Amino acid sequence: MIECLSETKGAAPLGRPAGTGSGPLSVDIRSKRFPGQGKAAARRVFEDFRLTLPAGRFHAILGPSGCGKTTLLNIVAGLDRDFQGSVLLPGTEEGGPEPVLGYVFQNPLLLPWRTVAENLALVLHGRPDRDERVARWLREVGLDGQGAVYPPRLSVGMSRRAALARAFAVEPGLLLMDEAFASLDDATARPLRRLLTRILRAHPTTVLFVTHDLREAITLADRLLFLSRPPTRLLLDLPVALSDEDRADEDRIDAFRSALRREHAAALEGVA
Numbered sequence: 001m002i003e004c005l006s007e008t009k010g011a012a013p014l015g016r017p018a019g020t021g022s023g024p025l026s027v028d029i030r031s032k033r034f035p036g037q038g039k040a041a042a043r044r045v046f047e048d049f050r051l052t053l054p055a056g057r058f059h060a061i062l063g064p065s066g067c068g069k070t071t072l073l074n075i076v077a078g079l080d081r082d083f084q085g086s087v088l089l090p091g092t093e094e095g096g097p098e099p100v101l102g103y104v105f106q107n108p109l110l111l112p113w114r115t116v117a118e119n120l121a122l123v124l125h126g127r128p129d130r131d132e133r134v135a136r137w138l139r140e141v142g143l144d145g146q147g148a149v150y151p152p153r154l155s156v157g158m159s160r161r162a163a164l165a166r167a168f169a170v171e172p173g174l175l176l177m178d179e180a181f182a183s184l185d186d187a188t189a190r191p192l193r194r195l196l197t198r199i200l201r202a203h204p205t206t207v208l209f210v211t212h213d214l215r216e217a218i219t220l221a222d223r224l225l226f227l228s229r230p231p232t233r234l235l236l237d238l239p240v241a242l243s244d245e246d247r248a249d250e251d252r253i254d255a256f257r258s259a260l261r262r263e264h265a266a267a268l269e270g271v272a
């Protein structure tokens with residue numbers, strides 16, 4: 001049984017407040033299998049997998065393809081309830097209300113027949129401050145003046161900004177990001193990472209960020225969680241004790257990455 005409890009000693013929150021005093025995110029997956037289809041055998045992904053993550057931190061989740069990163073996010077999000085075990089969302093340990101979840105996928109999933117502003121407004125349905133929030137979040141992500149545009153007219157980077165605005169507009173108590181910047185060239189991804197960091201400074205929340213890119217994980221995260229091949233275990237749980245200055249310096253990021261690769265070669269197998 002894998003258990004990863006409490007904060008890693010020495011893990012600096014890197015300028016982000018260490019949560020709002022709310023309880024941790026606890027995941028206990030006793031068993032998660034996908035049934036076989038046709039001649040394909042059933043697939044056992046998680047078996048006695050436990051994870052307890054402090055609120056208010058940025059956790060990067062890495063691991064080989066097929067180890068269950070997306071499945072883990074879907075279970076945490078409540079999109080996949082076909083498993084044995086339980087999930088305690090941040091803040092609920094003290095009997096608080098369930099936090100609002102934000103989920104950012106690799107595909108921005110904007111409705112093409114709705115304007116950018118309408119796409120944001122949809123997730124704010126029924127809120128009296130809806131229009132004000134839409135305008136504020138378009139400003140926050142640098143899409144001021146683009147509210148009336150339809151998503152197919154947006155550049156790739158702009159549509160990712162819109163997806164970030166939509167995720168943050170609901171004030172998520174937990175933000176799930178699944179390879180949100182994968183498949184983007186570096187010139188597009190880099191400003192998006194900076195934008196995400198800037199937003200999180202102003203609006204801290206608990207983040208689970210799935211990525212294959214170790215550099216990206218080091219640039220963004222407070223903690224790196226490396227998963228094994230199925231049946232999936234937590235292989236490594238490492239703090240990223242780098243200053244903001246270090247994170248902005250690609251040479252430092254590369255040096256940190258090389259050091260991790262040297263020290264943890266086996267656990268980092270399958271991670272780019």
Ligand SMILES: Nc1ncnc2c1ncn2[C@@H]1O[C@H](COP(=O)(O)OP(=O)(O)OP(=O)(O)O)[C@@H](O)[C@H]1O
Pocket residue numbers: 034035043045063064065066067068069070071072
């Ligand atoms: N709906 C499904 N039906 C059957 N098998 C599935 C289903 N979804 C995922 N799997 C299998 O479960 C395992 C974990 O999948 P998952 O997508 O969570 O992995 P991942 O770590 O996110 O992979 P990648 O890094 O390639 O995105 C894989 O072997 C996958 O084929």
